[in-house]
Amino acid sequence: MDLSRPEAVAGNGPPHVRSGGGEHLDAAKRLHRYLVNQHWAGDTLVGPDPGIRLNARAGRFVKSYLPFVAWSDQLTYIQAQAYWIMDNWLLYEITGEDRYCGLALAGSDSVLDRQLPAGYWEYPNPEWRGRIATVEGCFGALGLVDSYEHSGDARYLEGALAWHAYMSLGVGFRSQPEEGMLAVNYFAHLTANGGGVPNNSTLVLWLVARLYEITGNDSYLELAAPLVRWLAHVQLESGELPYSVGWGKVPDRPHYLCQQYNAFEFMDLVHYFGITEDESVLPMMEKLAGFLSHGFTAQGFARYDCKNDEIEVIYYTAAVAQALSQATRLGLGDYSSVASDAYGRVIGQQRSDGGFRFHSRGNYRFLVDRRSYPRYLAMILHHLLLAHRATAEIGESQ
Numbered sequence: 001m002d003l004s005r006p007e008a009v010a011g012n013g014p015p016h017v018r019s020g021g022g023e024h025l026d027a028a029k030r031l032h033r034y035l036v037n038q039h040w041a042g043d044t045l046v047g048p049d050p051g052i053r054l055n056a057r058a059g060r061f062v063k064s065y066l067p068f069v070a071w072s073d074q075l076t077y078i079q080a081q082a083y084w085i086m087d088n089w090l091l092y093e094i095t096g097e098d099r100y101c102g103l104a105l106a107g108s109d110s111v112l113d114r115q116l117p118a119g120y121w122e123y124p125n126p127e128w129r130g131r132i133a134t135v136e137g138c139f140g141a142l143g144l145v146d147s148y149e150h151s152g153d154a155r156y157l158e159g160a161l162a163w164h165a166y167m168s169l170g171v172g173f174r175s176q177p178e179e180g181m182l183a184v185n186y187f188a189h190l191t192a193n194g195g196g197v198p199n200n201s202t203l204v205l206w207l208v209a210r211l212y213e214i215t216g217n218d219s220y221l222e223l224a225a226p227l228v229r230w231l232a233h234v235q236l237e238s239g240e241l242p243y244s245v246g247w248g249k250v251p252d253r254p255h256y257l258c259q260q261y262n263a264f265e266f267m268d269l270v271h272y273f274g275i276t277e278d279e280s281v282l283p284m285m286e287k288l289a290g291f292l293s294h295g296f297t298a299q300g301f302a303r304y305d306c307k308n309d310e311i312e313v314i315y316y317t318a319a320v321a322q323a324l325s326q327a328t329r330l331g332l333g334d335y336s337s338v339a340s341d342a343y344g345r346v347i348g349q350q351r352s353d354g355g356f357r358f359h360s361r362g363n364y365r366f367l368v369d370r371r372s373y374p375r376y377l378a379m380i381l382h383h384l385l386l387a388h389r390a391t392a393e394i395g396e397s398q
Contacts, residue, residue, distance in 0.1 A: 024388035025094065027347045031381045032091065034354030035084070039374040043110040045080045048073045050359070051125050064369045069309050075124045078136045081111050082143030083378035090385040094392075101150070108147035111140050112159050119162030120170065120188065132188035134171055134200045137163045140208045145210050157214065164211060164220070167204070173223070174247070179231035182223065183245070196245035198234065199261050201227045202268035209275040221276065232284050240293030240295075240306075241265050259295035259305040262288055264318040270326045282332070289327035292320055293335050300345040304352040304362075315376040318346045321385040325390060343387060346380065350380040356380075 048071065050060050055073075063071050063179050081182075088104035090099070114121055121140050123131045141160035148156035149224045173182040174196065184200050205227055211220040234245050236254065243256035266288045269281050295302055298307045302320040304311035321342035324335035358378065361368040 001211075012028055022388075023347060024343065024384045024387065024391065027350055027390060028091070028342075028384040029349065030035035030352075030354035031377060031384065032087070032354070035374060035377055035381070036103075037353075038355070038372055041376075043083050043106045043113075044076045045107075045374040046074050048371055049075050049077065049125065049373055050369070052127055055127070060369050060371060061363065061367045064371045067370075073262065076112065076114075077124050077375045078121045078143075079139040080109060081107050081376050082139035083375075083382050084381075085111070085143035086146050087378060087381045087385060089150055090382070090389065092150070094385070094389065097331035104147060105151065108144060108156055111143055112155060115140065115162065117315055118170065119159075119164075121163075132171070134167065134184055134186055134188075135203060136330055137167055137171070138200075138203045140232065141161050141207055142210060145214055149214055160211065161287060164207070176230050176233075178230075178233060180226055181233060182226040183230050184227070190364070195352050196247050196250075198231055198241040198245075199243075199265050199268075201231060202241075202265040205272040206268040209272045213275045224272070224276070224278065225280075228278070228280055228284075235284055235287060239287035239289075241288065255306040257304070257316070259292060259304075260313070260316040261304045261319050262292055263297075263302070263316070263323040266292065266323040267319070267326065268324075270330070282330075285330070286332045289324065289332045289335065292323055292327075293333065294337060295320055296342065300341055309366065311360060312345055312358075313360045314349055314356050314358070315380050317381040318380045321346065322386055325387060329390060343384075346384075356375075 015176055035045065039045045048060075048063070050056050051073075054241045063069070084223040085104050085107045088100040088107070092100040092104065113119075116122065119137075120132045121136050123129070123133050123136055141163040142303040144156040144160040148152065148160070166188075167184070169186050171187070173184050175182060182201075183196050183198075184204050185201055186197050197318070203378060208220045208223055212218055231241065235241055240255070240258055241262055242252065242254040243258075243261060246252040266285060269285050269288075273280065273281050273285070297303055297312070299312065300317075301312040301314075304310055304316070324339040324342070327333055328336045329341065351357060355371070355372055355377070359369045359371060359373055363369065
């Protein structure tokens with residue numbers, strides 16, 4: 001039997017989760033339908049992205065206010081692909097519908113097709129053309145591991161392991177001044193500008209834990225302890241993990257999109273802990289959760305950063321909501337009410353077609369970005385599905 005094909009996987013039957021938290025699943029299905037209609041090209045999610053530098057600061061707003069112009073900024077991020085793959089496997093597990101299996105496998109095949117022989121993926125944004133980013137590679141591998149787990153197709157595992165091998169040698173890790181600590185580099189071949197960014201290292205922890213889980217080979221966890229020690233060492237007293245830690249003449253940059261980055265870092269650590277049961281990360285996670293719990297504006301959105309309460313970004317709020325939901329389930333504090341309110345804020349901004357009324361608003365006090373960004377919509381979809389699954393599991397246990 002060819003387990004790489006949807007009909008073969010469907011024949012095995014997914015583990016079903018009883019319905020619960022229906023508002024999350026309803027919102028997720030609407031968003032999924034929107035992504036298929038607006039951004040799915042048959043094998044990839046394609047669409048614009050806020051990007052970096054000038055486009056992130058100004059260009060995206062020009063494009064948002066001139067929607068009738070055919071902007072040439074249709075990009076495919078491997079990170080978006082990975083979330084899409086994981087989203088569809090979650091929907092397959094929840095609903096048992098074969099079409100989600102087919103979408104996940106089509107996306108996985110596209111990820112493999114885009115992987116370079118050395119094991120990496122090039123960054124899609126033209127402003128960083130030719131760069132090899134740790135985030136893109138780790139997400140590509142995570143999506144492929146998910147598809148290997150569900151289908152048994154060895155090509156997917158081979159692709160994930162090819163990235164891991166490249167990351168180990170081509171990207172590399174920076175030894176910190178303190179003994180026994182490591183931080184992964186941000187880019188391959190650009191160590192002067194890389195390393196010292198916690199959200200890259202938490203993502204590596206998630207990946208190596210998944211590789212260990214799927215292969216049973218504990219050598220993949222050899223990097224974990226020095227990465228965890230470094231993360232705990234650089235965590236601020238507030239509980240926040242800094243955006244970047246300086247190196248040489250490069251200064252520290254402690255605060256950048258504080259709640260957003262820390263929410264994703266927390267979720268990476270949840271994945272790592274859930275697989276390894278490494279309790280050394282729990283004190284760090286408890287402090288992180290406390291930091292996140294104070295990260296909402298009076299209007300109920302996640303704060304844009306540590307100093308700005310004016311800008312509202314929907315996917316930031318979804319990420320913080322999910323992180324605090326996970327913290328509650330792990331017994332790190334009772335954040336159930338604030339997480340529920342944040343999810344309500346996200347769902348309240350969803351249009352009838354499944355998309356959202358805006359990506360961000362309040363930029364420069366009055367600007368609104370209403371463009372549709374598949375990378376971030378796929379993340380919101382993921383958080384909604386995890387919220388549904390958690391609610392369903394609680395219902396089963398009662």
